Amino acid sequence: MKHKIKILVIAILCAFMVGCAQSEQPVQQDAQTSQTQQSEVKEDTQTAEQTQKETPEEVLQRCTLKGEWSPELTKLMETINAEHQAIQKPVFSEEKYAKYFKEKSNNTVIQKAEPNPDGSLSLAQIESDVNFLFDMLRQNYGLYEYFGGEEVFEPARSRVLEQCRENKQMDASKLETLLVQELSFIEDNHFILGSDNMVTLVTLHPSYFYIEEEYHMEDSQYKTSDGKTIESVEGYKNLDELMKRSLNRQGEIVYYPVVRSTCPYPFSYLTCNIDKTPNNLVVHYTDGTTQELKAEPHQKASNERESRVELYENRQIPIVYSDDMFDSRIIGMGSKLRGQSVSIMDLMTNDGGKPGFVDKWFENYTKQKVTPNQFSIYSCAYQEKDLNPEDIQQINGHTVYQAGEDMFVENEDLLILLTSFNTMSAAEYFTDMAHNVENTLIIGESTFGALRGDIWSAMTTLPYSKIKLNFGQRVFEYPEGYFEEGYGFEPDLWCPAVYAEEAAVNFVHRMMK
Numbered sequence: 001m002k003h004k005i006k007i008l009v010i011a012i013l014c015a016f017m018v019g020c021a022q023s024e025q026p027v028q029q030d031a032q033t034s035q036t037q038q039s040e041v042k043e044d045t046q047t048a049e050q051t052q053k054e055t056p057e058e059v060l061q062r063c064t065l066k067g068e069w070s071p072e073l074t075k076l077m078e079t080i081n082a083e084h085q086a087i088q089k090p091v092f093s094e095e096k097y098a099k100y101f102k103e104k105s106n107n108t109v110i111q112k113a114e115p116n117p118d119g120s121l122s123l124a125q126i127e128s129d130v131n132f133l134f135d136m137l138r139q140n141y142g143l144y145e146y147f148g149g150e151e152v153f154e155p156a157r158s159r160v161l162e163q164c165r166e167n168k169q170m171d172a173s174k175l176e177t178l179l180v181q182e183l184s185f186i187e188d189n190h191f192i193l194g195s196d197n198m199v200t201l202v203t204l205h206p207s208y209f210y211i212e213e214e215y216h217m218e219d220s221q222y223k224t225s226d227g228k229t230i231e232s233v234e235g236y237k238n239l240d241e242l243m244k245r246s247l248n249r250q251g252e253i254v255y256y257p258v259v260r261s262t263c264p265y266p267f268s269y270l271t272c273n274i275d276k277t278p279n280n281l282v283v284h285y286t287d288g289t290t291q292e293l294k295a296e297p298h299q300k301a302s303n304e305r306e307s308r309v310e311l312y313e314n315r316q317i318p319i320v321y322s323d324d325m326f327d328s329r330i331i332g333m334g335s336k337l338r339g340q341s342v343s344i345m346d347l348m349t350n351d352g353g354k355p356g357f358v359d360k361w362f363e364n365y366t367k368q369k370v371t372p373n374q375f376s377i378y379s380c381a382y383q384e385k386d387l388n389p390e391d392i393q394q395i396n397g398h399t400v401y402q403a404g405e406d407m408f409v410e411n412e413d414l415l416i417l418l419t420s421f422n423t424m425s426a427a428e429y430f431t432d433m434a435h436n437v438e439n440t441l442i443i444g445e446s447t448f449g450a451l452r453g454d455i456w457s458a459m460t461t462l463p464y465s466k467i468k469l470n471f472g473q474r475v476f477e478y479p480e481g482y483f484e485e486g487y488g489f490e491p492d493l494w495c496p497a498v499y500a501e502e503a504a505v506n507f508v509h510r511m512m513k
Contacts, residue, residue, distance in 0.1 A: 056311045056336050065316040066341050067512035069414075076253070076511075077414070077439055080492050084435040089373045089406035090477050094395055099145045100377045100475065101396045104138050113464065121171055125464035126164050129175070130157065133462060133469065142379045142474040143188055143453045156182045172465040179467070187485045189450035190425070192459075192470045202486040205260040206421045207445045208278050209496050210293040214248055215255040222255055228289065233257070234282040246494040247443060251506025257281055257293065258494050260446070260487070301348035301420040301444075301497035311336055315505050319344040325353025325426040334364030342414040342508050345430075348444060348497050352425025356386025362433055366409050372432045373482060375403040376454075378474040401474075411438040414512075416504050419489070420497035423447040425454075431489045443507075444500040447488030452476055 069077075094101065113124040134157040137144055144153065160182050164170050176194055180201065183193070187202045215222040215230070222230045222243050236242045244258040261276045281293040305312070308323040309330050318340055320333045337343040362370035378399035393400040417434050419427075419442055428451040434440045454472035461468055476483075483489060495503045 059311050059313050060318055060336065060340070062313045063316050063318040063340060063343075065508070065512060070511045070513065072253075073414075073511035077441070080441060081438055083492070084440070085408045087373050087435055087482060088479055089371070090375065090479060092375055092400065092403035092477075097377060097477070099149065100379075101398050102145075104144075105150075121175075121464055123165065123168075123170070126170055126175060127161060129462040129465045129467070130160050130164065130179075133179070136460065136469075137471070140379055140471075140473060142377070142472050143186070143191075144379065146452075146475045147186055147188075152185060156185075172467060175465050176467050188453045188471070189448070189485060190453045190455040190470075190472045192455075193467070195465075195467050202449070204263040204449065204486045205446075206263065206276075206298055207494070208259045208261050208295040208298060209246075209494070210257040210259070210281055210295055211248070211496070212293050213283075213291065214252075215243060217255060224285075228285045228287055230283055231286045232284045234284070244494040245492070247500075247503040247507055248495075249499050249503050249506070251503050251508070251510050253493070253507075256494060259295065261298075296496060298421070299496065299498045301422050301500070303346060303349055303501075309333065314344075314501065315509065317342055317344060317505055317508060319346055319501070321346045322350050322427075324351055325355070325357050325430070327353075328357065331357050331360045331364065334361040337415070338365050338367070340413060342416070342512060344416045344418060344501070344504060346418045346501060347423050347427045347430060348418050348420035348500065349422050350424070350427035350430075351422065352427055352450070354386050355426050355429045356388070358426060358430045358433060359388055359391075360386075361430070362437065365415070366411060366437060368409050369407075370409050370433055370436055371404055371407055372402055372429065373406070373435060374432060374476045374478045376401045376474045376476045380473055382473060399474075407436060409437050411440070413439060414508070415440045416508070417442045418497075418500050418504060419444040419447050419491055420500070421445050421448055421488075422497075423488070424450045428489060432483070441493065442489070442491040443493045443504050444491050444495055445497050446490045449484065449486040449488035451483065451488075452485040 113122060113128050116122060116125075134153060137153060138150065147153075160178055163178055164175065167174065172195065180193060180199065184201050189200050189202050192200055213224055215224060217223075222239060230239060233239065233242060242257050242259070243255045246254050246256040246258070248254050259278045259281075261278050263276055277295050277297055280295070283291045283293060285291070303321050303323075305321045305323075309327045310321045311333060312319055312321070318337060320330075320337060320343070322330050322333070322345070333345075337345075359370075378401070380399065381394055381397050382399045387401060391402045391404060393403060415434070415437065417431060417440060419431055423431065423444075424447065428447045428449075431442065431447055432451070434442060453476065454474050455470055456472060459468050459470045493507075
């Protein structure tokens with residue numbers, strides 16, 4: 001039964017984990033909660049009770065949409081395919097990425113200190129924790145060299161130790177604040193620090209839509225439905241960066257202004273309010289008139305399905321909903337959708353899991369090997385059972401994964417991927433791989449931006465201060481300008497996540513009659 005509340009460790013670790021070895025188990029709820037959940041399911045989708053009774057094959061029997069592509073859809077997908085195919089995976093060479101393979105010194109002597117009877121921290125204990133933390137990062141953190149290596153981390157260590165010695169009233173809370181301040185150069189959403197209010201240090205950029213006015217592109221100009229042409233928008237020199245190819249709720253292709261707002265670090269996974277709604281837009285038209293547009297408040301995507309992985313049907317279109325990438329049932333869904341003239345993968349609430357499951361999903365869907373547009377380098381010799389051994393190289397005690405050649409896999413059918421600000425980690429790995437499959441269309445919001453590194457399956461606690469720490473052992477290398485932590489992957493057609501499925505289904509029925 002779909003879980004509503006995750007315990008702290010699962011919420012902080014597994015929700016943002018790539019390559020975790022343990023699978024999260026669904027929480028059991030009482031019958032009354034189950035009935036409440038079932039009553040909330042929309043009328044145009046199956047209820048949880050129906051889903052339990054039906055096999056995937058029975059669901060697919062109702063997916064009978066076989067329409068021909070309209071000229072507009074054909075033209076759109078030619079454009080999308082060209083955009084996706086133009087993404088060039090970085091070429092790996094040991095020489096080019098030599099910094100990730102060099103030996104790291106470990107000269108710090110960590111002195112053990114006896115705990116104080118009153119629970120306070122002595123300077124010796126604080127210094128021991130600080131050295132423990134920085135030595136651990138030097139030896140194990142996958143992005144250590146990416147963020148500058150010893151030339152950056154060692155001065156940060158010195159500054160922390162110096163301030164601890166100057167502040168005679170230093171305690172765990174002050175030390176935590178100091179560490180957040182001095183490690184703020186780490187822009188890695190899998191790097192988690194803190195005791196009670198665990199945070200990541202990345203500035204996030206959720207998407208905000210201005211949908212009061214729908215624009216259309218004509219002769220490289222943006223026009224309203226009644227023919228007015230935008231001359232300028234205050235604060236924006238490049239209209240093409242502001243105006244995004246989008247879907248309205250009825251499934252029509254329009255252009256909306258979309259602004260990336262800012263949720264600055266330290267960002268708490270549990271308490272941060274991302275509703276930093278940007279200011280109104282002032283639009284000037286060539287006829288001399290002016291219009292002020294207001295941004296829609298950010299609304300989190302939701303899908304009240306009964307199971308963490310579920311196949312259902314909406315207006316003859318098969319849809320797979322996946323809440324995370326820990327449930328191995330997701331792998332088989334690739335085979336279920338294979339051969340469908342159109343199908344939808346809903347990853348709008350998917351917070352990550354095992355990238356090996358993603359590899360296998362695409363292999364099942366395409367019956368070919370699909371590669372991502374990135375490769376990753378581990379700080380150790382690492383091999384998870386879910387990863388394809390053929391994609392692994394061992395170099396000087398390090399592991400390189402998916403360093404093979406770039407490819408673009410043929411696919412005759414239309415595969416739609418729904419994404420949102422809550423699409424994270426291994427779900428973003430799925431989004432990346434989708435760019436390498438022909439006739440894949442990404443609809444929704446920009447993803448979260450948590451795939452520059454990964455995360456360990458166990459959290460570290462500093463011995464004396466008890467400050468919690470978790471980070472990953474690998475770094476992902478991308479094409480320049482393709483992915484940025486905190487920004488994520490942008491969709492092909494922008495649409496507020498709260499009605500992205502509805503818009504996508506309407507779009508298909510408009511385009512495949």
